[in-house]
Amino acid sequence: MLLFLWLGAAGVAHAEPPTAELSRLPDGVAAPQIDGRLDDAAWEHATLLGPLTQVIPTEGAPPSERTEIRITYDRDALYLGIHAFDSEPEKIIARGMVRDGSLRPDDRISLLFDTFHDHRNAFLFSTNANGARLDGLIENNSSFKSQWDGIWYTRARRTEEGWITELAIPFKTIGFDPTSGTWGFNVMRNVRRRNEENRWASARQNKFLIDVSEAGDLTGLHGLEQGIGLDIKPSGSLAWTHERSRHRSFGNIDPSLDVFYRVTPSVTAALTVNTDFSDAAVDTRQVNLSRFALFFPETRDFFLQDAGIFDFPIGGHGAVNGLPFFSRRIGFDSDRDDVVDIRAGGKVTGRVGALNFGFLDVQMAGHRDVDPKNLAVGRVKLNLGEESYLGLISTHGDPVSNGTNSLFGADLNLRTSRLFGDQIAVLRAWFQHTTTSGPVGDDRAWGFLASYPNDRWSTSFGVSQIGEDFHPALGFVNRTGVRTTSGSLRRRWRPVGHWLRIVQTALAASMVTDLGNDLRSLSIAPTFLRLENQAGDFLALNAAWRTEVLKAGFEISSGVVIPEDRYDFGRLTLSVGTAPSRPLAVQLDFGAGSFYSGHIRSGRALLEWRASKHLFASFELLQNSVRLREGDFTTRLGRVRLNLVFTPDLSWETFLQFDNVSDSLGWNSRLRWILRPGEELVFVWNQAFDVQAYDFRGNRANLVGKVAWTFRF
Structure with missing residues (x-):
């Protein structure tokens, strides 16, 4: 550890971040009206930041x-x-306008506020020339959680000289350290037609905006008030459901209450009663060609808010096998794809000095043969230095059985952004142990990862082990009794004065053995070449060679069983795509190769049409044609999105999905009207159809209307 910290301090001297001292509005000067005009007297007293x-x-x-x-x-x-x-x-690109929609294809402004000045966590706010709103939380200099929604205000206006945006961020919305008058701050402007990025601080290609440790400073922040820090959010929904298979229709009215109280400016307590998930986003369907359960991300707001405090990284990007806490285990019966009522829940999150913590307790209703359950999770992180931490996690409760289950885990995350001057390096280690009613076995899991995630060179190496009887009842595990060794290497070039923006090559590999060191899976996945031009269009050639040692057969498709054996196979994939900033963006993937005992041809086509700020449409089709000794089959998955956005506060989004595995089509249509931030009306229409021989028969329909109101004190 001392060597790691020494390396972090070694090398080229680090440039001092920029600093700006803010001017408080004098008494008698009114706050600016947020209208996108910059003609209020308040702006004459504002601090003008230095150039980007x-x-x-x-x-x-x-x-x-x-x-x-x-x-x-x-x-x-x-x-x-x-x-x-x-x-x-006239060339400004601004087609996004829906709340929390992606602004990457647009000209945009993004603002980072490290309100605790801890150099690792921050709030992020983004907007464009349409006045769109996107916000979220940055956690540990490495991840952005867009699921956090705060109450803030913005308006934008185009002019003959460009565009203007005004923002007001209430102190009731964001937690902060009241004893410090200094916040970390950064701002980024993207000029999309040139694919250009400019920043106030950390203006280096090896750094990202979410590197909070590289932010500049805002000083002079004193006398900030949050009232008594109480938000009361009552809501109510009226729903009607028709189930054709059961020949019944029914309606229900569900009131719900969420209360948020800032115990201190840096600690928030939340209470939810009769939690309502009727307006939650639907899952994006996936087709599974493996023998392991798929991972579906959380979509419910109650669990997404402040979710980052409960994160427990277990490997590289996207690693999920062995997660100690996965909130979809609460309030959802995955075996029957059905919702389970949550009667009440409480959550406390915050920071006290160098300590970050989160505690969640939920009372879940009974379902099937499972009694009502109390489920709990606690997470604590102790900051070490500027960028590292030591953490603990504990969970208790089993939502799918009447047995008992608990988990204890610890993790150490050592990070520096000062290696050799300005390079990033991360060392991560973790351990977990579960206790379950019944026979005791190998119920432990552990892992470590070393990574060097930088712009020109990026590499990683890690090992993890999941015991045969490791069972995190509130977590996610889809493969036990295995040891995984993985590594990656990427080289990126950025030619200067060339039509090419990026030239890249990479290699990723992983090996899975059982605990007796017998091979179970092997994957070698090179990216031979990836090219990206100045506009953002790209071309890539990838490969994947795999070995799978099956100790038991598995059914890969209806009636097609792959028997026990060793299989060596590989595939080449060619990908080509246009920049998402284009009004019509296209991505095509073509793959072919061997697959288990036969061959596979796969394809993906994605078409996105950003007609204007009021209309977005996309069509996506994925197909796998598989020919095996045991049988042939073809999987198809289609997705269609249509978004009508009338204003930044009024949108109608429709999402259709079809797959030929379930032979069903799903329709989700959502009308959202934000009367003002914190007050909204939502109407949702969900419809499921059985599709057999093009005979569309609706088997379930659900209509929901919901109103939510926030009262701030």
Whole structure:
């Protein structure tokens, strides 16, 4: 550990981050009206930030367009007025407008606030020339959680010189350290038609905006008030359901209550009663060609809010086997794809000094033969230095049986962004142990990962082990009794003054053995070449060679069983795509090769049409044609999205999905009207159809209307 910290401090001297001292609005000067005009007297008293610096495509160069950023505050809120000048205003790209929709294809402004000045966690707010709102939480310098929704205000307006946006962020919305007058801060502007990125701080290609440790400082923040810190959010839903298979229809009215109280400016307690998930987003369907259970991410707001505090990284990006806590285990019967009522729940999250913590307790109703259950999880992290931490996690309860289950885990995350001056390095180790009623076996899991995730070079190496009887009842595990060794290496070039923006090659490999070191799976996946031009269009050639040693047969498709044996197979995949900033964006993937005892041909086509800020449509088709000795089959999965966005506060989103494995089509249509931030109406229409020989028969329909209101004190 001492060697690691020494390496972090060694090397080239690190540049001092920029600093700006804020001016508070004088008494008698009204807060600016958020209308996108910058003509209020308040802006005359605001602090004007220094210039931005280009990061991409040319590190350290002046931006192609000027940006003026003004910041001021009073006791209630922080105010920002930003004039994004543009010499060709008719070429500004701004097609996104839906709340929390992706703004990556657009010209946009993103703002980072490290309100505890801990150099690792922050709030992020993004907007564009349409006044769209996207917000979220940055956790541990490495991940962005867009599921967090705060109450804040913004308006934007196009001008002959570019575009203007104004923002007001109430202090009731964000936690902060009241004893410190300094916040970490960064701002990023993207000029999308040039694929250009500019920042106030950390203007280096090896850093990302979410590297909170690289942010600059805002000083002079004093006398901030949050009232008594109480938000009361009552809601109610009216639902009607028709089930054709059971020949019945029924309706119900469900009131719900959420209460949030800031015990201190840095600690929040939340209470939910009769939690309502009727307006939650539907799962995105997947087709499973493996013998292991698929992972579906959480979509419910109650569990997504502050979810980052419960994160327990167990490996590289996307690793899920062995997660100690997976909130979809609560309030959801995965065996029957059915919702289980949550009667009440409580949550406390926050920071006290160097300690970060989160505690969640939920009372779940009984279902099938399972009694009502109390389920709990606790997570604690102790900050070490500027970027590292030591953590503990504990869970209790089994939502799918009447037995008992508990888990204890610990993790150590050592991170530096100062290796050799400005390079990032991470060392991570973790351990878990479960206790379950019944026979005792190998119920432990552990792992470690060393990574060097940088722009020009990126590499990682890790080992993990999951015991045969490891059973996290509130977590996720789909393969036990295995040891996994994995590694990756990527090299990226950024040619200067060339039509190519990125040239990249990579290699990823993993080996899975049983605990007796007998091979079970082997994967070698090279990216021979990936090219990306200045606009963002790309071409890639990938391969994947695999070995699977089956100790038992498994049914890969209806009536097609792959028998016990060793199988060696591989596939080549060619991918080509256009930049998402284009009005019509296309991505095509074509793959072919051997597969178990035969061959496979796979394809994916994605078409996205951003007609205007009011209309977005996409079509996606995935197909696998498999020919095996044991039988032939073809899987198809289709997705269609249609979004009508009338204003930044009023949208109608429709999502259709079809797959020929379940022979069903799902329809989800959601009308959302945000009367003002914190007050909204939502109407949801879910419809499921059985599809057999093109005979569409609706077997379940569900209509829901929901109103939610937030009262702040």
